Amino acid sequence: MVNESQSPREEEEKRLLVVLEQVSRRMRKETAVLGERRGDVVGIRQEFWEDVRMNFSDSSEVAETWTSIVQQAEVLAERERSHRVASEAVERLTKQFDSPYFARIDFAEDGREAETIYIGRASLLGEDGETFYVYDWRAPVSSLFYDHEPGPAAYRVPNGEIDGEMTLKRQFVIRGGQMKHMFDTSETVGDEILQAVLSEGSDTSMKSIVATIQKEQNFIIRDERHKLLVVQGAAGSGKTSAALQRIAYLLYRHRETLTANQIILFSPNPVFKGYISHVLPDLGEANMRQMTFRELIEARLGRRFEVEDLFAQTETLAAIDGTAEGDARERSVKYKGSDHFFMTVANYLKRLEQGGVSFRTLRYRDMTIASAEEIAERFYAIEASDGFATRAANVKRWLLERIKAWIESQMNEKWLEEAAELVDQEDIQRAYVDVRRSGGFHDEVFDDEDQMSQRLKRKVAEDAIAPIAKAVRSYRFIDAVATYTALFESRPLFASCSPDGKLPQGWEWMSLRAEETLGRKRIDHEDATPLMYLSEALEGFRRVEGDIQHVFVDEAQDYSPFQAAFLRRRYPRARMTVLGDFNQAIYVQSQESGGFGGWTRLMAPEVTAALRLTTSYRSTEQIVEFTKGILAPEDAVHISPFHRIGELPMLIPCEDAGRLSERMTADVTELLGRGYGTIGVITKTASESGDAAALLKERLSGDVPLTLVTGGSAELPKGVSVLPAYLAKGIEFDAVLVWDASSERYGKEKDRKLLYTVCTRALHILHVYYTGEASPWLPRSGG
Known part of the structure; x- marks a missing residue:
């Protein structure tokens, strides 16, 4: 019976002790098993050859010896598997002892009494094998917590839907086995919990969000009706977090038929790969396969050609911006990433069925x-x-x-x-x-x-x-490069393959460029995907990965329509989840693709869902409102801040780069002193990052950790990171200091979204420095 003299907090703390005792018992048992298995493995390894009967005198003895070796190896493999299972159990229970659950709901099915359900990162079953102390957050019943407030509620199960009433919804923050906070809430996830979590400092790796999943994110995580899920989300709206929780959910839901190796996630850069690498292991799941689109290109073309990557292309375009060559190259980049060019190459392939493929002697x-x-x-x-x-x-x-x-x-x-x-x-x-x-x-x-x-x-x-x-x-008797180049050597051929019979503007320049670069075994980034597509088509798409069941694409707005169509062709049996923000389309190849480069056209409308996440949780309300002011009004209309109050962003004028670095040095020192653990100094280009890092290092004291983050970096360090805008995508910092947001550096219309992307990396503090005149896109309401 409930002791009426106890407060709800006291009751919950008493119940927490019961759960922790269960976890402790299980941990003692699993630790003992782990010790036994470790001893077994060590013993078998040490005595392996002593227990094998070795005799090579004749063929029958050789066969018997081989059988003995195989049997001993199988025993060792079985013990190693048992050791691994016990080790994983101890690791999971250690995490559960720290924080066994984060929510409670009381739910009464129609016609039944209410049942109390506690929800955590992993389930906890009693020793009787029947009592659920904690339900896994991915269990069907747990969706009640994310989707409903107290009152009529329902959740889906494989064979239908269960209706009833939620009579209580309670949230907890438990750390180190101690109850820090407890809230009853009438919202899907209470603001108090979100405030507590979002106010914490940034880390060098992304955190799990299972305790703060919102209703719209929960739909993304659990949706299995659609084969193509396209998510447009404001900066900081939890797109990537929802995608990772979706992967964890799918691995839990289909654990008998789906493995982590059958899921692939395309990340925007190597830094981001390292940044998110701890989320799934934290949830008790193995990491999915993860790669960048650049790595896909390198694996296919990089051994035989010098292939330009997207970052190098961006730097090159920035260096020749405003010149005749720059304008011509930009037109080429946009066209070769377009739907029109994809259809042109597809029509060219049909012609090649009858003749025209080049071969090597x-x-x-x-x-x-x-x-x-x-x-x-x-x-x-x-x-x-x-x-x-x-x-x-x-x-x-x-x-x-x-x-x-x-x-x-x-x-x-x-x-x-x-x-x-x-x-x-x-x-x-x-x-x-x-x-x-x-x-x-x-x-x-x-x-x-x-x-x-x-x-x-x-x-x-x-x-x-x-x-x-x-x-x-390896099918290299097919000369894919010569076959591709031939398309640019004949005006009539190109026009006949063009879906509208027309040549693109600047075709002559593209023709000369293809002859110049490909003839020297150099491949421009804009040619890499079309060349891969043509090459794999001529080989019969023998490299397609049919075992992949789910493809996730993050920062999808940065992919050209051609790249989107190519990925669909490469993973023909996979369901696709693509996430991005068209306000952060910073690369030339995708700036005119309508935000998602044709992703929504990859599959039939009836199996496609397009969703929008509008609330930005990453930054304070002041930073969100400031960054909205960078965008055109029609682009900012669907962005709403979460009500977390912080400091006003600061616009800081400086006479020159020297004064800028002096002012920024002082601010870095002050921010570190205030406890901000991750500070991002973000520049427009990589060359600018090198200069900024040198200037800051010269002025900062030797004990301040400062790292120049490059395209090859795999991890984001603690302290001060200096990096170009395109490497900051998807990452967040406690404080962001923008290097020289002047009119000269960010004055063109195409710079507006880049500046927005840079500023939205900030959680708590945003300082924007500039020399000369400030960028026209910056709001004048900073501090």
Whole structure:
């Protein structure tokens, strides 16, 4: 019975002790198991060969020895699995002892009494195997907490919906096994909890948000009806956090059929990859596969070509901005990322079914093994209806046979005999073993020597031709670069493939540029995705990853329509979740794509959902209102601040870069002294970052940690980080100091969203410094 003299707080603290005792008991048991398993593993490893019966006297003994080794290895593997399971259990229970749950709901199903349900990061089952002390936040019943306030409520289960009434909704902040805060709330997630969490300092890695998930985020996390989910969210609205919780939910919901390796997340840069890498392990799940689009390009093209990445392209465009070359390159970047160009390349591929694919001649020294003309004849002798995949695979098999025949044709050639005479002792010993295994070295001495000679020559020939055979197996007999370049060498060809029969503005410049760069094995970033698409199509998309069930794309507004369509083609069976903010479209390739580069057109409308997150939780109300003022009014209308009060942003005029660095040095020192652990000094370009870091390092005391963050950085350090705008995407800092937001640096219309992106990285403090005139996009209401 409930003791009426106890307050709700006292009752909850008493109940917390009961749960902690359960966790403690489980931890003692699992720790004991872990110790046993560790001892078993160490013992088996130490005694592995002692317990294996070794005998190689005849074939039956060899088989028995092999069986003994396999059995011992299986025992070791089983003990290692048990050790890993026990270790994971101890780790999970350690986290539960720190904070076993964060919410309580009392819910009465229609016609039944109310049941009390506590919700945490992981479930906790009693020793009887039936009592649930804590429900996992991903369990169906837990959605009540995120979606409803007290009153009529319902939650979905696999076979329908359960209706009832929520009679109580309570939230907790528990740290170190101690109840710090407790609130009863009538909102989906109470403002008090959000205030407490959002007021905390930033860290060098993203945190889990399971205790503060909002209703609209919960829909994103649990939606399984749609194959394509497109989320437009204001800066700081929790897009990425919701995506990571969605991954955790999917792994929990489909744990029998889905693994982390079947989920891939495309991140905007390596820094962001490290920033979010702790969220899923914190929830007890393995990390999904994670990569940047740049890494995808590098894996496909980077071994044979010098490939420009998006950041280098951005720096180049900034350096030639306002010149005739800059204007021409910008037009090319926009066009080659467009839907129009994707359709042009798709139409070109249809034409290539009948003819026009370029091939490479297979040649060793001055000897032709198969000419480009022969390969083309073989390729196009196969019916077009069979598709590129069948044609390419057939030609590959034919070429490998051709290589074998060529080796045989060279067996009596002088060059091969001379090369065979120069082989080392190890190759001679291998040839000896091969002849002996084949029954040689008996009476026919001369025949044995001849066999040795033949095997040595064949080995030399195979080694010589091995790079060509490897290239054939990788389909490099198809010259994708020449085939792609051909599209820009003929006006009539391009116009015939164009969906409207027209050439793009600046086509002549693009033609000369393709000849210049591709001819020197250099690939501009805007050519990389079209070239990958053409290359993989000609090979029959043999590299598509059909085992991937879910693709997540963060900062989706930065992808061109061409890149979006390519990803859809590369992962044909996957459901897609794409998240972004069209107010942060900072790259030229996507600035005219309507925000999401055609993502919503990738799948049929009936399986597509487009959602909007409008509340910005990251920054204080003062910072959100300030950054809204940077945008055009029509772009800012859907952004609402969460009511967290803080300091006004500051606009700080400076005479020159020297004075700017002096003022910023003083502010950095003061902010660190006030306890702000992460400070981002954000510049427009990478070269500017280098200059800013040098100036600040010169003036700051030696004990202040300052890091220049580059495109190759994988982790965000504590202290002061100096980085260019495009590396700050998706990351947040306690304080952001914007380096030289002058009219000269951020004066053009295309700079407006870049400046907005930079300023929205701030949680608590925003200082904007400038020399000369301030950017026209900056509101004049700063402090």
